[in-house]
Amino acid sequence: MFSRVKQWKRDGLSLRFTFILMCVISIGITAILLYTIYQAFRTFHALSVAADNYIELQADAASLLEASDYLTEQAQRYTVIGDREYLDNYINEVEVLKRREAAIEVMKERLPKSAALRDLEYAMSDSDVLTGREYYAMRLVLMANDDPNIPSAVQNVKLQANDLKLTDEQLMKRASRMTHDDGYYIQKNSIRKNLSGCIENLKQQTHETQNTMENNMLKNLVWVTVLIISQSLSLLLLLWVTTRLGINPVLQAVEHIRNDQKLPIIGASEFRYLAGTYNKMYTAYKHSIENLSFKASHDELTGVYNRSGYDLIEGSVDKQTSALLLFDIDFFKEINDTYGHETGDLVLKKAAKTLQDNFRTDDYICRIGGDEFVVIMVHVQDGIEQLIRNKIEVINKTMENSSNGIPAVTFSVGVSLYQKDAENGDRFRQSDIALYDVKKHGRRGVSFYTPSLPQAV
Numbered sequence: 001m002f003s004r005v006k007q008w009k010r011d012g013l014s015l016r017f018t019f020i021l022m023c024v025i026s027i028g029i030t031a032i033l034l035y036t037i038y039q040a041f042r043t044f045h046a047l048s049v050a051a052d053n054y055i056e057l058q059a060d061a062a063s064l065l066e067a068s069d070y071l072t073e074q075a076q077r078y079t080v081i082g083d084r085e086y087l088d089n090y091i092n093e094v095e096v097l098k099r100r101e102a103a104i105e106v107m108k109e110r111l112p113k114s115a116a117l118r119d120l121e122y123a124m125s126d127s128d129v130l131t132g133r134e135y136y137a138m139r140l141v142l143m144a145n146d147d148p149n150i151p152s153a154v155q156n157v158k159l160q161a162n163d164l165k166l167t168d169e170q171l172m173k174r175a176s177r178m179t180h181d182d183g184y185y186i187q188k189n190s191i192r193k194n195l196s197g198c199i200e201n202l203k204q205q206t207h208e209t210q211n212t213m214e215n216n217m218l219k220n221l222v223w224v225t226v227l228i229i230s231q232s233l234s235l236l237l238l239l240w241v242t243t244r245l246g247i248n249p250v251l252q253a254v255e256h257i258r259n260d261q262k263l264p265i266i267g268a269s270e271f272r273y274l275a276g277t278y279n280k281m282y283t284a285y286k287h288s289i290e291n292l293s294f295k296a297s298h299d300e301l302t303g304v305y306n307r308s309g310y311d312l313i314e315g316s317v318d319k320q321t322s323a324l325l326l327f328d329i330d331f332f333k334e335i336n337d338t339y340g341h342e343t344g345d346l347v348l349k350k351a352a353k354t355l356q357d358n359f360r361t362d363d364y365i366c367r368i369g370g371d372e373f374v375v376i377m378v379h380v381q382d383g384i385e386q387l388i389r390n391k392i393e394v395i396n397k398t399m400e401n402s403s404n405g406i407p408a409v410t411f412s413v414g415v416s417l418y419q420k421d422a423e424n425g426d427r428f429r430q431s432d433i434a435l436y437d438v439k440k441h442g443r444r445g446v447s448f449y450t451p452s453l454p455q456a457v
Contacts (some may be wrong), residue, residue, distance in 0.1 A: 029227055029230055030231070033359040039216070056106070060107060061107075061116075063099050063102070065191070065192065066099070070089075071093055074093070074452070075137065076176075076180065078141060079176045080171070088439075092097065100124055111205075116199075117198075119194045120194070123194035123198065133184065134178075138154055138175070141171070145168075180404065218254070232247075252264055297309035302349055302353075302367050304373070307369060308363075321378065321380060322376055322378045323377040323384065323388070324374065324375075324377075326373075326374055326413065326415075327355070329348075331411055332371035335407055336410065351411075355395065359377065360377075363376060363377045380417075385415075396444060410443065412439050413450065414432060414436070414446075415431060416431040430449040433449055435447070
């Protein structure tokens with residue numbers, strides 16, 4: 001060995017030996033580089049799968065809640081109205097569609113023995129308990145209506161001796177109370193609490209996966225940079241290529257990641273693929289985070305949009321093809337003073353539900369504070385005034401119906417429509433001026449803004 005070193009010092013390195021040595025080093029560096037890129041592909045793929053799983057599993061959890069809420073809606077309508085259609089809809093959801101069971105199966109397949117699955121199963125268990133309560137209430141309605149066509153799921157329900165002595169009217173009231181009392185909504189809240197826990201666990205697991213994948217990705221990118229630089233030092237001929245197609249894109253990618261930005265699609269085709277894949281996952285991740293902002297834009301009590309949601313919607317809709325309706329519950333303070341805030345909350349929930357029932361799903365229902373609601377009707381046409389008047393009349397008749405134990409109230413409504421020949425300013429203020437006109441003339445009604453209306457004091 002020492003003699004070989006002395007020979008190198010004396011005669012210099014052999015070109016053949018140098019070439020072979022450079023080839024070995026180059027092949028070794030290339031092999032390591034390819035392995036690192038492969039690991040980066042695996043990292044991006046794992047992050048993509050994690051993001052897709054989160055989005056899909058969150059949708060499954062939402063599907064269970066949607067199915068539970070649908071069953072609640074059908075059961076409540078059936079026990080209040082007695083229309084057989086709602087019972088059939090309920091049975092179809094439980095025995096045919098089975099969306100709740102489908103959500104559980106998907107979660108078991110994707111995340112077996114997970115905290116998210118546990119919370120989802122708890123929610124399903126609570127939903128089954130609620131279903132038993134709803135079956136009993138619907139059995140009471142069937143008995144009150146003398147309906148002989150009893151679904152098999154309800155046939156096994158045995159009524160209590162006291163209930164068998166009730167009149168038809170008492171049976172209907174008893175059924176309605178069972179699907180509207182505090183015990184019923186406590187069970188509903190338990191379902192929502194477990195579903196929230198499920199989504200929170202999904203979110204935490206996704207964040208942990210993302211952090212791990214990002215750390216691995218950064219390590220891979222650093223290794224790619226080091227190996228490219230090493231390759232460039234060994235092969236001067238590749239310096240320009242590696243600098244232009246490898247090093248600069250990698251450095252820019254690291255900077256964009258630190259600044260929480262998408263990667264620029266530049267450099268070699270492999271890196272373009274990596275950047276494109278990362279950008280897709282980045283977009284999916286941002287979208288999933290935005291979906292989690294539901295609570296920030298919706299009113300916790302009524303479930304409709306809150307003031308923040310209204311501000312976003314109002315700033316994005318086309319003013320020329322939309323209408324803004326400002327609703328105010330007449331003498332709402334007296335409800336709170338007379339019956340208490342719990343009853344006031346029931347009035348607000350009924351108000352929100354009534355507005356949702358009487359406007360299209362495309363329209364936006366917002367509670368902007370206290371007893372004030374805003375409805376933004378989209379895609380409206382000229383001559384819609386009479387339609388709005390009819391809707392307000394139907395809504396007020398529903399709110400005046402106190403058969404469910406909620407005090408009767410009415411709405412005063414101010415409406416702002418787009419006016420081609422007039423200056424169109426702040427629509428909320430215009431609706432408020434129209435609302436003031438309704439209140440000045442006795443409340444319970446609707447007024448449309450025109451520039452000639454007196455300004456509210």
